[in-house]
Amino acid sequence: MDAVVFLGMRWIDVATISAIVLGPILAVAVDRFQQRWTERKRRRLAIFRDLMGTRKARLDAVHVAALNLVDLEFFGVEKVMAPFREYLAHLSSPMPMPAGQDRYFDQREDLFVTLLHSMGRELGYAYDKHDLAKLSYGPTGWNNDQNMQRHNMTLVNELLQGVRALPVTPMQPTGQNPFPPAPAVVKPEAPQ
Template sequence: MTIADCLMIAAVLAGPIIAVQLTRYLDNRREVRDRKLQVFKTLMATRSYMVSWDHVVALNRIDLEFNGRNRKEKAVIEAWRAYLDLLGDRNLSPEQWGGKRIDLMVELLHKMGQVLDYDFDKTHIKNSSYSPKAHGNIEEQQEAIRRGLIELLDGKRAVPMYVIDPPPRGPQA
């Protein structure tokens, strides 16, 4: 048996193993990217609805899906931490807080887009989402209903009652 024969046998035996390992490696990379992409797409789709459950869940997945191993992903984590710090800050006026929240969210989405090879500028991220006024009205009405119902159940509010056309009294009835 020659060296060429030994190399041929080794190649025949190792070929399928290498192919399977390479396929698994590529599948894992694709899965990691898909998870990051799902977080990004959810945040982009819900950037006008920052209190939606999907938005909050996606925010909480950022530090799970992005890591600080490379410079771009480290920038995402830093932007997420800055945004998270603001969310807990109650020292700013509501106007200042709201403006800063939008700016930090835009920065976070911009950094995530860079990691995922999206070429969105910050102006596009900030101004290109659609949120119908009716959605805002519905949210306000639902909040008013929830508040009123809680006050009613807590005994802080009574149900107004009006008697209209009372039934006749006395012998005529």
């Protein structure tokens, strides 16, 4: 007789029954683990993609929303969270006097690039920090439009609060009118 007998079964019978019962359970557990891992990576990649896509438009709502999700989706990943905390601390710091603003914005750029670099490495991308900083495009017109919109909103807000008066100036017609003058109206003469 075999040395291992369990209630009259041989060890091969016990192993076969265990495989039949535990096989589907383990397959479902592995599938769920893989789905959770894939979903977590997809969410992290979406945040990284949003930050990369808005590198030159940091006041964009998509950029701010992605920043606010970093601590949720990268929780416990200290290689990402440490640069994230440094970058947020810098964003929350007061703006220096004009003499120190160039250095201040250079530090902000370096901290942001470090954050992107660490996120990229965590997600399997090996970007060079220099490339992350230099290889992005943001039209100057976007910046000008945002500045003009902010300025106009400030003026309208001051006007609505009664802080600023609405300037009214008389308009003089220009001498170079692109339209021809209106035709002269000729009155018919009355019969005599």
